[in-house]
Amino acid sequence: MEECTKKTVTAWGPSLMRLTGAGVALTTVLLGSAWAQDQVEIRIMAVDSYAKSWQDNLVPKFNEAFPNIKVTIDATTGAEMLAKMMLDAVDPNPVYDIVLADDPWVPQLAEIGALKDLKGPEIAAMTDPGYDWDDFNATPLAAGEWKGGQYAVPVRSNMLLMFYNRELYQKAGLPEPTPALTWDDFFEQSPKLFLDTDGDGNVDAWPFTTFFSRDVLTPTIWQTILNSNGGQLLDENGKPAFNNEAGVKAAEMQKRLIEIAPPGALGHGFSESLQAFRQGQAAVMFTWGSVYKATALDATISKVTDGKLGMQTLPVGSVSGGAHRGIWNAGIMAKTQHLEEAWTFLQWLTSKEGEQVNVSTVGSFPARKSTLAGEPPQEWMRPVFATLQQAYDVAAEGKMWRIRSPKSDATQQIQADEIARFLAGQATAEEALNSAAQQIEGVLE
Amino acid sequence: MADLTVSSARPARTVATWNKLSDLTSRWSFMLPTIILLTAVLAYPLLYAVQISFSKFDLMTFGPGDWVGFSNYIKVLSDYRFWDSIRVTLVYLAFALPIQIALGFGIAYVINAPWWGRSAVRALFIIPLVVAPVVAGGIWRMILDPLWGLMNWVLGLVGIPALDWFGDPNLAMATIVIIDVWRWTPFVVLIATAALLSLPKDVFEAARIDGANWWQTLWMVALPLLVPVLAATFIVRWLGAVKMFDIVLASTFGGPGKSTVVVNLFIYQEAFRSLHFSESAAMAIIVLVLTMIITGILLGLSRKLEDVQ
Structure with missing residues (x-):
């Protein structure tokens, strides 16, 4: 009998273990599938320059608070991004729930009904009472507005700013620039900023660099000069108002900048000018503020580290200093099947707390007044915050942004073509601006 | 019966x-x-x-909307930028194609002679072909940069002053031609090598017995025999070169000014940056028709040359 029991136990032992194992496995699968059923995936289309960094750093922070919302961020190249967004928006079953749109794209997307109004009743009903719309600076928030609707919210603010190399200014025996620096001061000082830093008898550092190549962002320099002198691209009737003396003066001033830039500057785009500045080959650079962190801190790619880098708004014209708005906004696609989850993510990201996380984890520039007025999470951000607030104010005063229209990109391309013709000496400033005005008027009609 | x-x-x-x-x-x-x-x-x-x-492109549906007849074609044909881009494309083709064909067949003729490094040289020639055009454009952009590029440093060693490759309109076009020649000449070399190897040896032998020198053999024997292959290669390269886009996008962005805005770059920018899809489609159709006509003429000429043979 005992033997029999032993045999029975021996025979049943493995079976019991198998049964228990199967039970545990089944329970895990069931629980897993139940959890998977609860988890909702939202997809975001973002530009490739920061999509991965957001996926790796921001999304895990969000999932600490909202583990049941899976966020997938797809990287897309900037050049075709608008067309892809529009194509997805008209699809009966769009892939994306949220899109990250560049500054001038919101009118184009809103006009075709691609985006939800974030202040509309549907989303307002889901919005946390503590979510403070009024805390946003008006300048970045306006990038997401179109015809009275708020179709997107700033998630990565950027401004065209003036970077300067303190070491080169010291070597030239010049005072460090301040936001009160005028264009006249700048050009007056520039001859002293042609420097031979290694003493071999050849100039190896030049006064200035920026992007001059035939690109849609190149006219933003011209426009900023125009705006700081009180000029505007369009008049109150929406007609071109730049083909005049003020426009010509601004264009000629932009061309003057080439004369104080390193050899080959006319062919230099964003990357080449940034490289020249980081290698200590230019005392001043006009570029987008978002490159500040790597330029100021990363000694493996920049020689302007250890406090050598300064940043401020562009020189003062006859009316004000200069800046140009370049806000990346996030909007929710009108056909999303996951509106609640999409707004949960976006609301978290752009809330006061979320913006702090966005700033501290991936170094995005903030748009909220409270963030800019508060204690920066990292020391390097202190000068950035001060300059950014100043730039928002200057941009608001001079309406320093690209044309707000569903045809904005087309008008920008025309400016790029014509300004490039002028800078290359293929047309006079008057010819280029008249041609641009004529084409832009046609496009806006 | x-x-x-x-x-x-x-x-x-x-x-x-x-x-x-x-x-x-x-x-x-x-x-x-x-x-x-x-x-x-x-x-x-x-x-x-x-x-x-032939339609007004409807961005609400992202597809063709109302029929507008030839208005997109008329608009495009009256746009000076389109004609400028056609002119730029023709200038590029006029320089790039003959240089590639001449250089390709010349190199093939030289490396066809039996010598110890022939196989290695042939293999090396394939490298530019397998480099992606965008990468090629980017690499050459670095090489030719006036500030830190290798080319101006090398020119400086032989006393030539630094050149502004991307800032001077004429040099920028030369840059595009140089990159394209670097990339596609090996293709012509490969075809020309195969053609040279297939030529009847007895003709060359007869020329040698008749006392023909190197130049006479090339000019009076090899070249006439190679004419059909030359013509076919030219047509193949013409069809490839007329699509020029990516190298320009990666190296000059069409600049300085409008000096390297080839027609395909202009069509791309109008479509995907300005969202003028209808006008872009009209331009693409015009370019297609022009390409077909010119290809037809080239094929006709090629046949005539073969008949003369």
């Missing part, structure tokens, strides 16, 4: 017709998958582009 002839002729005709039909069916059945595939991937997009070019 006569009846018998008639009755036996009828089935024979039926059989012949049946055989013909069956042959035709089997031939078409082999071709059908290709026809379906080509229709799906070539004819449909082409016809869709034609449709868009």
Whole structure:
């Protein structure tokens, strides 16, 4: 009998273990599938320059608070991004729930009904009472507005700013620039900023660099000069108002900048000018503020580290200093099947707390007044915050942004073509601006 | 007897017709998958582009909207930027193609002579072909940069002052031609090498016995025999070169000014940056028609050359 029991136990032992194992496995699968059923995936289309960094750093922070919302961020190249967004928006079953749109794209997307109004009743009903719309600076928030609707919210603010190399200014025996620096001061000082830093008898550092190549962002320099002198691209009737003396003066001033830039500057785009500045080959650079962190801190790619880098708004014209708005906004696609989850993510990201996380984890520039007025999470951000607030104010005063229209990109391309013709000496400033005005008027009609 | 002839002729005709039909069916059945595939991937997009070019592009549906007749074509044909881009493309083709053909056949003729490093040189020539055009454009942009590029440093060693490759309109076009020649000459070399190897050896032997020197052998024997291959290579390269886009995008962005805005870059910018899809489609159709006409002329000339042979 005992033997029999032993045999029975021996025979049943493995079976019991198998049964228990199967039970545990089944329970895990069931629980897993139940959890998977609860988890909702939202997809975001973002530009490739920061999509991965957001996926790796921001999304895990969000999932600490909202583990049941899976966020997938797809990287897309900037050049075709608008067309892809529009194509997805008209699809009966769009892939994306949220899109990250560049500054001038919101009118184009809103006009075709691609985006939800974030202040509309549907989303307002889901919005946390503590979510403070009024805390946003008006300048970045306006990038997401179109015809009275708020179709997107700033998630990565950027401004065209003036970077300067303190070491080169010291070597030239010049005072460090301040936001009160005028264009006249700048050009007056520039001859002293042609420097031979290694003493071999050849100039190896030049006064200035920026992007001059035939690109849609190149006219933003011209426009900023125009705006700081009180000029505007369009008049109150929406007609071109730049083909005049003020426009010509601004264009000629932009061309003057080439004369104080390193050899080959006319062919230099964003990357080449940034490289020249980081290698200590230019005392001043006009570029987008978002490159500040790597330029100021990363000694493996920049020689302007250890406090050598300064940043401020562009020189003062006859009316004000200069800046140009370049806000990346996030909007929710009108056909999303996951509106609640999409707004949960976006609301978290752009809330006061979320913006702090966005700033501290991936170094995005903030748009909220409270963030800019508060204690920066990292020391390097202190000068950035001060300059950014100043730039928002200057941009608001001079309406320093690209044309707000569903045809904005087309008008920008025309400016790029014509300004490039002028800078290359293929047309006079008057010819280029008249041609641009004529084409832009046609496009806006 | 006569009846018998008639009755036996009828089935024979039926059989012949049946055989013909069956042959035709089997031939078409082999071709059908290709026809379906080509229709799906070539004819449909082409016809869709034609449709868009005659419509107002509706961004609300992201598709062709109202029929507008030839207005997109008229708009494009009256746009100075389109004609400028055509002119730029023709300038590029006028320099790049002859240089590639001449250089390709010249190099092939030189490396065809038996010497110890011939195989290695041939293999090295393939490298530019396998480099992606965007990468090639980026690399050359670095090499030719006036501030830190290798080329100006090398020129400086032999006393030539630094050149502004991307800032001077003429040099920028030269840059595009240089990159394209670097990339595609090896292709011509490969074809020319194969053509040279297939030439009858007895003709060269006869030329040698007759006392022809190196130049006479090249000019009076090799070149006439190579004319059909030269013409075919030119047409193949013409069809490739007329699509020039990516190298320009990666190296000069079309600048400085408008000096390297080839027509495909202009079409791309109008479509994907300005969202002028209808006008872009009209331009693409115009370019397609022009390309077909010029290709037809080149093919005709090529046949005439072969006939002369």
